[in-house]
Amino acid sequence: MSALLAVEEAQARLFALHEPLASENIAFSESLGRHLSDDVIALRDQPAAPISAMDGYAIRFDDLPGPWTIIGESAAGAASDRIVGPGEATRIFTGALLPSGTDTVIVQEDVARAGDALTLTTDGPGARGRHIRARAADFAAGDCLLAAGTRLTPGAIAAAAMSGAGQLAVGRRPRVAIVTTGDELVQPGRPLAPGQIPESNGVMLAAMLAGEVAPAVQPHHLPDDRAKLASALKELARRHDVIVTVGGASVGDHDHVRGALGDAGGRLDFWKIAMKPGKPLIAGTLGDAILLGLPGNPSSAFVTATLFLLPLVRHLAGAGAPLPPVHQAPLAAPLGEGGTRRDYLRARLENGRLTPMIGQESGRTLPLASANALLIRDIGAPARAGGDMADYIVIA
Numbered sequence: 001m002s003a004l005l006a007v008e009e010a011q012a013r014l015f016a017l018h019e020p021l022a023s024e025n026i027a028f029s030e031s032l033g034r035h036l037s038d039d040v041i042a043l044r045d046q047p048a049a050p051i052s053a054m055d056g057y058a059i060r061f062d063d064l065p066g067p068w069t070i071i072g073e074s075a076a077g078a079a080s081d082r083i084v085g086p087g088e089a090t091r092i093f094t095g096a097l098l099p100s101g102t103d104t105v106i107v108q109e110d111v112a113r114a115g116d117a118l119t120l121t122t123d124g125p126g127a128r129g130r131h132i133r134a135r136a137a138d139f140a141a142g143d144c145l146l147a148a149g150t151r152l153t154p155g156a157i158a159a160a161a162m163s164g165a166g167q168l169a170v171g172r173r174p175r176v177a178i179v180t181t182g183d184e185l186v187q188p189g190r191p192l193a194p195g196q197i198p199e200s201n202g203v204m205l206a207a208m209l210a211g212e213v214a215p216a217v218q219p220h221h222l223p224d225d226r227a228k229l230a231s232a233l234k235e236l237a238r239r240h241d242v243i244v245t246v247g248g249a250s251v252g253d254h255d256h257v258r259g260a261l262g263d264a265g266g267r268l269d270f271w272k273i274a275m276k277p278g279k280p281l282i283a284g285t286l287g288d289a290i291l292l293g294l295p296g297n298p299s300s301a302f303v304t305a306t307l308f309l310l311p312l313v314r315h316l317a318g319a320g321a322p323l324p325p326v327h328q329a330p331l332a333a334p335l336g337e338g339g340t341r342r343d344y345l346r347a348r349l350e351n352g353r354l355t356p357m358i359g360q361e362s363g364r365t366l367p368l369a370s371a372n373a374l375l376i377r378d379i380g381a382p383a384r385a386g387g388d389m390a391d392y393i394v395i396a
Helices: 007-016 154-162 201-210 226-237 257-263 298-316 366-370
Strands: 023-026 056-059 068-074 088-092 104-107 111-114 117-120 144-146 168-171 176-181 220-222 242-246 267-271 282-286 289-294 327-330 342-350 353-356 373-377 389-394
Touching (some): 007 298, 220 226, 226 282, 327 353, 353 373
Antiparallel strands (some): 023 168, 373 389
8 A cells, every 4th residue: 555556547446446326217307417327229210201491382393493382381290281293382381391292492581472372583492402301310210329328418318308218217326425524624604713724625525516416415524533433434334325535534643534444344445646636545445335535635635526536426327438538738838847746736727728826735725716727747747838738627
C-alpha cells in the first residue's frame, strides 16, 4: 500500500469492486438521466409509410405543370382514402400520409387555388419525390437506436418512445451515504466556537450527486471517534451501495477511516493516489457496500469526487462511459513543469483559453466557486507556453 497508484489504475480498481447494479423497468416519465441496461431496438419503421414534409398538395409528378382538380384532404392522423388519378391533387399537411397514386408534394406557396382548381405559379418542385419523407427514413424495425449504457437525455427518450417501446430497462439508482468527520466542523449557519469552521464538504458532495442518478442524499456528521465511526459505517453498509466519507483519510492521530473500516469488518483495497490534490484517497468494501474515503480539504474532496465518486455512481447505475470526458484547449499563459503527482488545477475556461485559478491550495474554497474546469498537468510534464494545448475536464 506504500506505492502511489496512478489515477487510471485506481479508477479501474474502484469499478472492479462491484459490478453495475441490477436493472429495473421504468416509465419514460422517470427515465431522464438514467442509464440503459439493454439496447433499445426499434419495433417499427419511422415513418411507417411515406409522409409529407410540408403543407401543400400531393400530386403525380408526371402531371406537372398542371392544372389539377383537388379531390380531398390528408392530415396527420386523418389520411385520405381516395386514389389520386391523372390531373388530380389532394390537399396535404405536414406529417400526413401520402395518398395512393401520388409521388410528390408541391408546397402551398408555389400554387394558386380557386375552389377545387389548382394551378402552378412557380417552376414547381423540380424533382419527383420532393417534400416527402420516405418510409423508414428515420429508422427501420430491428435497428439498434440506443446502446446499453447510454445516458437518457430528452432526445434519447424521444427516440426510445418513437421506437414503439412502452417502458425502459435501466440500471438501479445507487444509494449513497455521505459521512463527514471532524470535531472542528459545525453545520452551516450555527455559531462557531474558537477553532471551529462551517461544514461545507457534505453539502458540496450532496449538490454534486444531485446532478447524477443517485437519490437525494442528506449528509451525516460524526466526531473524530474511531469506535463511533466503525459502528456508523457498519449500519450504513446495510442500507447503501456506496458510503463516501470526507476527512480522516490521512495518517494523523485523528484520521480514523482506515481503522474504522477494518474494525467494522471491511476490507481496504487501495490507499494513496499519485494525484494533487487528493493523494490520501481510500477505497474498500464493507459487506456489499463500497467505501470511498475522500480527503477533508475542500478542493481535495471536490477533485476526488469528480474523478472517483461521480464515476463510481455512474458505473453502478450502468453507464457505458462513467469517466468524465477529457477535452483540450490552449493555455492563456505559461504553465510550469509537472511534479511527481498528476496535478488537477482548478481553472477557468474563457474565450476558448484555460487559466489556472489563483490559490491552488487544497484548503481553499473560493477558487472552486469560479472554476469551471480542471486543468490536467501530468507527472513530469514539461513547462508549456501560452497558446500550447492542455487537457481539461469540465466541472461546471
